[in-house]
Amino acid sequence: MRIADSDELKFSSSLLSFKGTTQALLEACHQEDAPNSEIARLIQTDSVLCSYLIRLANVSNQATHVVTSLSEAVSLVGIPVIKQLTIGFSLVDQFRSGSVNGFDYQEFWSHSLLMALAMQELGKTARICAQDELFACGLMARIGCLALATTHPDKYATLIKQKQNSSISLATLEQQYLQTDHNELTATLLSDFGLPKILVEAVYYHEIPAESGFSEGSYPFQLVNLIYLAKQIADFGLASESERTVRISELMLLSGKIGLDTESFGNLIDQIIQEWHACGKILQVKTIKLPSFHNMISASVPYLEMTTSDAPWKVLLVEDDPFGLETAEEVLADMLGYTVFSATNGKQALSLAMDIMPHIIVTDWAMPVMDGLALTRALRTTAWGQNMYIIMLTGYEDDKKIVEAFEAGVNDYVTKPVNVPAFRARLHAAWHYRKLQEAWERDQLHLKRFAAELAVTNQKLKHDALTDMLTGIPNRRAGMKALTGAWNSANRSGQSIAVMLIDIDHFKKINDTYGHAIGDKVLKEVATSIRNITRKGEIFCRIGGEEFLMICPNGCTDAKSAFPLAERLRQHVKMQEINIDETRIQISISIGIALKDAAMKSDEQLVKAADRALYAAKNSGRDRVYLAIENQLISSNFY
Numbered sequence: 001m002r003i004a005d006s007d008e009l010k011f012s013s014s015l016l017s018f019k020g021t022t023q024a025l026l027e028a029c030h031q032e033d034a035p036n037s038e039i040a041r042l043i044q045t046d047s048v049l050c051s052y053l054i055r056l057a058n059v060s061n062q063a064t065h066v067v068t069s070l071s072e073a074v075s076l077v078g079i080p081v082i083k084q085l086t087i088g089f090s091l092v093d094q095f096r097s098g099s100v101n102g103f104d105y106q107e108f109w110s111h112s113l114l115m116a117l118a119m120q121e122l123g124k125t126a127r128i129c130a131q132d133e134l135f136a137c138g139l140m141a142r143i144g145c146l147a148l149a150t151t152h153p154d155k156y157a158t159l160i161k162q163k164q165n166s167s168i169s170l171a172t173l174e175q176q177y178l179q180t181d182h183n184e185l186t187a188t189l190l191s192d193f194g195l196p197k198i199l200v201e202a203v204y205y206h207e208i209p210a211e212s213g214f215s216e217g218s219y220p221f222q223l224v225n226l227i228y229l230a231k232q233i234a235d236f237g238l239a240s241e242s243e244r245t246v247r248i249s250e251l252m253l254l255s256g257k258i259g260l261d262t263e264s265f266g267n268l269i270d271q272i273i274q275e276w277h278a279c280g281k282i283l284q285v286k287t288i289k290l291p292s293f294h295n296m297i298s299a300s301v302p303y304l305e306m307t308t309s310d311a312p313w314k315v316l317l318v319e320d321d322p323f324g325l326e327t328a329e330e331v332l333a334d335m336l337g338y339t340v341f342s343a344t345n346g347k348q349a350l351s352l353a354m355d356i357m358p359h360i361i362v363t364d365w366a367m368p369v370m371d372g373l374a375l376t377r378a379l380r381t382t383a384w385g386q387n388m389y390i391i392m393l394t395g396y397e398d399d400k401k402i403v404e405a406f407e408a409g410v411n412d413y414v415t416k417p418v419n420v421p422a423f424r425a426r427l428h429a430a431w432h433y434r435k436l437q438e439a440w441e442r443d444q445l446h447l448k449r450f451a452a453e454l455a456v457t458n459q460k461l462k463h464d465a466l467t468d469m470l471t472g473i474p475n476r477r478a479g480m481k482a483l484t485g486a487w488n489s490a491n492r493s494g495q496s497i498a499v500m501l502i503d504i505d506h507f508k509k510i511n512d513t514y515g516h517a518i519g520d521k522v523l524k525e526v527a528t529s530i531r532n533i534t535r536k537g538e539i540f541c542r543i544g545g546e547e548f549l550m551i552c553p554n555g556c557t558d559a560k561s562a563f564p565l566a567e568r569l570r571q572h573v574k575m576q577e578i579n580i581d582e583t584r585i586q587i588s589i590s591i592g593i594a595l596k597d598a599a600m601k602s603d604e605q606l607v608k609a610a611d612r613a614l615y616a617a618k619n620s621g622r623d624r625v626y627l628a629i630e631n632q633l634i635s636s637n638f639y
């Protein structure tokens with residue numbers, strides 16, 4: 001988690017300074033021995049905080065009766081939460097309006113309040129502790145935006161304008177313009193305001209929970225996803241009507257993740273929206289009137305019709321009861337963009353599915369021949385059935401049965417008798433899921449192709465790094481690496497190795513007579529002809545100019561075995577006539593050969609000995625082989 005720059009923070013903190021009653025209340029909260037009655041007395045002067053606190057005390061899980069006394073509310077809610085609420089409400093009051101162009105202060109607080117209430121209610125539903133803190137935390141979860149807008153009004157106005165026409169995230173734009181972002185600043189401010197580290201971290205990552213790295217199922221993981229869902233709810237609440245229809249299916253998918261069915265989730269959203277209106281009145285923050293969630297679900301269906309312009313989606317209905325089949329068909333009938341197929345039992349459905357490859361399967365549970373559960377299991381064992389979205393229609397409401405269905409591989413379930421808007425919403429969610437899945441598959445394919453290309457490129461780079469471009473044989477780097485390897489393994493095994501330095505005679509003359517291009521061709525021809533007679537285990541490379549190195553790892557222990565190795569090469573090259581265009585060029589090579597001996601400390605000394613031998617071969621007339629052995633230089637001619 002990155003924390004905002006300290007200068008940035010000092011500047012922001014000075015703006016977020018508190019006065020009057022707020023300051024007195026914060027000071028009292030700091031004093032450990034301040035009695036609840038004193039804090040209650042100070043709260044009484046702030047009607048907003050007062051009303052909210054009583055409300056909070058009554059929704060708090062600890063309240064066993066209706067709380068009307070402020071002192072009791074103070075002790076139920078606790079000093080840390082009172083402090084956070086004091087700060088939160090004071091910020092709402094201080095920043096109801098402002099001068100930053102394009103920054104809608106009213107909308108900002110409206111969104112923050114809805115997010116706060118969503119966090120509070122989701123916290124209750126998911127039984128996340130620190131519920132009271134969740135409200136204050138939600139109210140300030142995006143306070144970094146306000147702070148950045150206030151401290152950098154001009155730049156923020158420009159970036160808001162850019163954001164309107166761009167899909168780049170707000171945080172990325174903030175980093176570009178201000179080298180920090182609202183999440184960094186929010187985290188720092190929330191820590192300063194005394195919110196627990198675990199909440200601060202969850203807020204920091206709430207826009208992209210996957211980046212948090214929290215392990216699945218852990219408490220921080222649940223928290224960050226709860227805040228993410230609360231933000232989606234707040235975005236949904238403030239979205240335009242057309243945008244809402246897009247967002248509703250995303251919300252449905254998320255509700256499934258927290259284990260709520262459509263009905264319960266819809267009720268929860270309605271309750272959050274109601275609270276939003278009530279608290280909006282207390283805090284004087286604008287709110288928006290919304291239809292009930294179920295009405296919004298029904299209204300979102302036409303969106304599906306509009307967007308399924310590609311090939312029609314195939315839905316397979318599996319139902320033995322003609323009446324049930326009719327109802328389901330009716331639901332799908334006016335949803336354009338779907339082609340509906342039907343089967344009356346699992347067995348029939350399985351063979352039909354193989355044939356038509358449906359996107360979605362809606363299956364009844366209890367059926368003759370093969371039931372919905374067996375059908376699901378059978379589909380999930382095949383590669384082609386893995387991706388089909390399966391909705392189980394069931395009369396069972398028992399948790400165990402539902403778990404059994406999910407374990408068999410269903411994606412969702414709808415209880416019978418079918419509630420039409422809820423069923424449509426589930427189909428909508430299925431459609432959305434499949435769309436995401438298709439996009440993901442496309443990305444996967446793209447990634448796979450990219451990885452393959454990368455592997456080829458890496459292989460090529462590796463090859464290029466170790467290969468001599470002119471001749472195509474290993475280069476000096478590869479040769480030296482191989483030599484070290486051969487030297488070390490000879491040390492381990494106690495076997496000898498020989499190295500030969502091979503140099504083309506009077507090569508400068510070839511260049512001078514025929515030009516460099518022909519010189520290059522000669523180099524290539526010589527390299528190829530030697531490579532062609534290289535034996536298993538020998539390593540041949542070009543170490544520079546017209547000089548080559550041959551490493552012979554085994555079986556070369558004395559002059560008797562070394563000379564034939566080198567003479568074979570010398571004579572082979574000499575016998576070659578190199579024909580380039582109309583020109584016949586006769587080539588000879590000189591070879592210096594050295595054998596590893598006990599006195600040598602490194603492979604470098606071995607190469608130096610071979611170099612001395614090569615020098616001797618050149619000096620004594622070229623086109624010959626010299627061997628460096630036990631400080632002596634011997635010519636093959638005298639052997």
Ligand SMILES: Nc1nc2c(ncn2[C@@H]2O[C@H](COP(=O)(O)OP(=O)(O)OP(=O)(O)O)[C@@H](O)[C@H]2O)c(=O)[nH]1
Nearest residue numbers: 503504505506507508509511516519520545546618
């Ligand atoms: N065409 C070509 N020439 C090269 C290349 N690398 C080095 N040379 C040339 O190789 C020649 C080597 O010349 P010298 O070191 O004098 O050796 P030499 O003429 O072969 O004479 P000796 O080795 O003494 O027989 C120089 O003219 C270099 O420019 C190359 O990649 N291509």
